[in-house]
Amino acid sequence: MVIENKLFEVKNISFDYDGEEIFSDISFSIESGDVLCILGPNGTGKTTLIKCLNGLNEINSGEILINGEDIKGLSFRQISKHVGYIPQSHVPSFPFKVFDVVLMGRAPYLNLTDSPKEEDRKIALDALKTLGIEGLKDKEYTNLSGGERQLVFLARVLCQKPDILILDEPTSHLDFGNQIKLLEIIDNLAKSGLSIIMSSHFPDHAFLSSTKVAIMKNKKFIDFGTPDDVVTEENLKRAYSIDVKLMELDDKRKVCVPMKTNLTLDL
């Protein structure tokens, strides 16, 4: 009998910070082409979970498997060939040229004394072109806006040629238009075979690019499934403790509208 391994499988994982439990017993799996959007209120543990998924935080119990292999047994270099991670914010420390920052994404494929080869440079340029930002290549990374930095970091991660992209609030620094453009890029990357996990504060985004949605609250996933099944008025109220109306646009696209809470401030 042939056992097919899932691309990325999370089995009953738990994590605490110095005894303070952040989540427990979370399980899910994703395949090539999936985009999983993790929603949930502030401080619920989305970033902590994401750092566990890429090996930055060590889980207390459970297993995280890539193609059937436990990441516990993999070095960071090996994980980097499978998983590309973009944190919520990244502070640049040195005025490298954008092209060189992107080229650094090839590091998992180079030995300590190797210089990048022509092929590595081509991969870096292609990544900039895929995101439509080749015009930034000679700029200093330190002089970029938050949104431009986000896209450059994504280009760098694409150079790792990962199977899985893990993005912590990828649209947080992007303007209204660039948010949609990035979600379209995510959709295209998934269609090209990557699988993507992202956290978001915008339930609407799940309808734009996701195949699966998880809502995280009270140390668990309170729901997991397709956007239509999970992003419901009832679940959004459970998650965010406000009323939300779901509306369908002409092209059948759904949008989530938060209702006023009528809270008054004592000033």
Ligand SMILES: Nc1ncnc2c1ncn2[C@@H]1O[C@H](COP(=O)(O)OP(=O)(O)OP(=O)(O)O)[C@@H](O)[C@H]1O
């Ligand atoms: N390094 C740390 N040490 C101790 N506690 C931490 C650490 N990092 C985060 N926490 C705590 O863990 C909890 C979950 O934080 P986390 O950043 O994972 O939430 P989040 O869902 O990503 O939040 P947000 O949506 O506001 O970004 C919070 O209570 C936070 O204060």
